[in-house]
Amino acid sequence: MSDPEIEHERDAIIRVTSCAICGSDLHLFHNYIPAMMPGDIMGHETMGEVVEVGSGVNGKLKKGDRIVVPFTIICGECEQCRRGNFSVCETTNRNRHLAEKVFGHTTAGLFGYTHLTGGYPGGQADYLRVPFADATHIKVPDSLTDEQALFLSDIFPTGWQAAAQCDIEPDDTVAVWGCGPVGQMAIRSAILLGAKQVIAIDRIPERLAMAEAGGAITINFDSESVVGRLNELTDNKGPEKCIDCVGFESHVSMAQPDSVLDRAKQMFMLENDRPHALREIIYACRPGGIVSIPGVYSGFSDMVPMGALMNKGLTIRTGQTHVNRWTDELVRRIEDGQIDPSFVITHTVPLAQGPEMYRAFRDKQDSCVKVVLKP
Amino acid sequence: MFHFSNLVRSKSDPKIISTGPSSLTSADRLARGLGWFSIALGTLELLAPHRVTYALGMDGREGLVRAYGVRELLAGVLTLSVEKRAGLLSRVAGDGLDMATLLGELRPSNPRAGTVLAALVMVGGIALLDYTAAQDVAAQHDARRGRKRLYNDRSGFPKGIAAARGAALPRPARSTALS
Numbered sequence: 001m002s003d004p005e006i007e008h009e010r011d012a013i014i015r016v017t018s019c020a021i022c023g024s025d026l027h028l029f030h031n032y033i034p035a036m037m038p039g040d041i042m043g044h045e046t047m048g049e050v051v052e053v054g055s056g057v058n059g060k061l062k063k064g065d066r067i068v069v070p071f072t073i074i075c076g077e078c079e080q081c082r083r084g085n086f087s088v089c090e091t092t093n094r095n096r097h098l099a100e101k102v103f104g105h106t107t108a109g110l111f112g113y114t115h116l117t118g119g120y121p122g123g124q125a126d127y128l129r130v131p132f133a134d135a136t137h138i139k140v141p142d143s144l145t146d147e148q149a150l151f152l153s154d155i156f157p158t159g160w161q162a163a164a165q166c167d168i169e170p171d172d173t174v175a176v177w178g179c180g181p182v183g184q185m186a187i188r189s190a191i192l193l194g195a196k197q198v199i200a201i202d203r204i205p206e207r208l209a210m211a212e213a214g215g216a217i218t219i220n221f222d223s224e225s226v227v228g229r230l231n232e233l234t235d236n237k238g239p240e241k242c243i244d245c246v247g248f249e250s251h252v253s254m255a256q257p258d259s260v261l262d263r264a265k266q267m268f269m270l271e272n273d274r275p276h277a278l279r280e281i282i283y284a285c286r287p288g289g290i291v292s293i294p295g296v297y298s299g300f301s302d303m304v305p306m307g308a309l310m311n312k313g314l315t316i317r318t319g320q321t322h323v324n325r326w327t328d329e330l331v332r333r334i335e336d337g338q339i340d341p342s343f344v345i346t347h348t349v350p351l352a353q354g355p356e357m358y359r360a361f362r363d364k365q366d367s368c369v370k371v372v373l374k375p
Numbered sequence: 376m377f378h379f380s381n382l383v384r385s386k387s388d389p390k391i392i393s394t395g396p397s398s399l400t401s402a403d404r405l406a407r408g409l410g411w412f413s414i415a416l417g418t419l420e421l422l423a424p425h426r427v428t429y430a431l432g433m434d435g436r437e438g439l440v441r442a443y444g445v446r447e448l449l450a451g452v453l454t455l456s457v458e459k460r461a462g463l464l465s466r467v468a469g470d471g472l473d474m475a476t477l478l479g480e481l482r483p484s485n486p487r488a489g490t491v492l493a494a495l496v497m498v499g500g501i502a503l504l505d506y507t508a509a510q511d512v513a514a515q516h517d518a519r520r521g522r523k524r525l526y527n528d529r530s531g532f533p534k535g536i537a538a539a540r541g542a543a544l545p546r547p548a549r550s551t552a553l554s
């Protein structure tokens with residue numbers, strides 16, 4: 001690929017020093033999100049050093065600055081940005097007509113996430129053009145390593161937002177479905193936010209072990225009844241707060257017939273999503289509770305139990321992450337030593353090994369939980 | 376070299392200069408080929424069953440051939456999906472069904488017995504390919520590959536879990552009154 005160039009006065013170019021593979025990249029890898037083209041560059045967890053700055057960046061960045069690039073591209077000026085709803089920035093999706101057709105209204109442009117969200121090249125590359133760079137950046141203090149700072153781009157604020165929008169109270173049990181990287185961050189965020197008990201649900205032993213190390217009680221859904229164990233751990237009342245870190249590619253198992261039906265329907269394009277985890281969450285959540293959904297859903301999900309949702313008076317909170325809303329606070333917590341997000345990295349390899357690592361990450365080989373790529 | 380997708384990119388976005396090696400493995404390619412073969416055969420069986428029945432001396436069994444065509448199409452879609460192994464195994468089962476049907480047609484009274492025998496050999500070969508591809512795909516995606524490690528020493532809390540619990544709660548306002 002050729003290198004990117006400054007196109008607009010608010011652009012900056014960075015030399016990528018670290019980038020990562022995100023679980024939601026697998027949705028693209030599996031061709032579930034439409035509007036990918038040959039030559040599209042993936043990756044939305046990126047950081048690096050500024051090497052070129054457009055004239056409109058107005059001194060907010062200069063050559064040599066070390067920045068993390070939030071995965072949501074923000075203008076910082078529209079009504080949504082002013083409200084802190086950065087992931088639904090009204091300006092930055094340059095293919096907004098596509099997003100409006102699909103979602104009714106546009107959402108923000110995203111790095112490396114198909115032409116539906118602007119067709120912006122991603123950061124799994126040597127160089128990255130950052131549009132609206134005067135707003136779309138997080139300056140990294142010298143005291144933080146790449147590994148400590150990189151996940152400010154996505155998974156750390158995503159896990160944090162998932163927990164923060166649960167309005168956790170000291171007596172709460174927070175249940176987290178999915179112990180991938182976002183699930184791990186959500187577990188630790190819930191602990192930091194003072195949950196009495198955090199329960200983590202997954203089936204991969206290494207992810208469960210990592211969740212347990214972070215303070216969670218674990219449930220392996222391959223060998224235990226999720227709802228039964230949750231009731232047992234909550235005096236039959238269910239968790240007050242439930243977080244869906246699974247999203248639309250939930251595990252398919254013959255023991256869960258709805259997941260098999262979803263997979264078949266998804267394959268023949270009769271349904272976009274496999275919402276097994278979401279169904280279980282709505283069923284398991286305590287009446288009056290909050291369901292937080294950071295996991296990515298793509299389109300239409302069948303058989304979501306609206307009766308249970310409505311009659312139990314559940315509150316649903318969702319959204320792509322408003323990264324910059326949380327940035328200052330999270331940088332401070334890393335600097336203070338409250339949390340070190342680098343704990344989740346299990347593989348660090350050269351960028352050229354990206355294709356192999358996508359496969360290892362997808363198939364959970366070599367106990368792979370999180371991959372960092374070094375250009 | 377000209378790359379069509381470069382035309383739709385913004386002028387300053389990276390463009391494809393040349394393409395490198397594909398990340399597809401030989402198992403991926405074989406599965407993909409078999410998936411498209413399944414769809415082609417299924418389409419033929421569904422839309423032109425008479426050609427198949429005529430060639431095999433099976434006149435009057437067009438309904439059965441159409442049903443097999445639908446089966447081929449479903450198996451093809453499954454083989455081209457992320458669930459390649461399930462698709463390939465469903466093709467192996469389908470191959471078995473095809474062979475059983477062809478064996479039933481391999482009788483002296485069938486003027487096309489020679490063609491049926493050739494078809495049997497071909498289906499047998501394809502069954503072998505389907506089975507091999509299923510095995511290769513299963514090995515490639517086997518989660519047991521590589522080292523197994525647990526990460527039970529990775530809390531992510533440099534000061535320990537006890538110090539982390541509730542660390543982000545707002546601190547109570549400090550009283551300025553002297554006691």
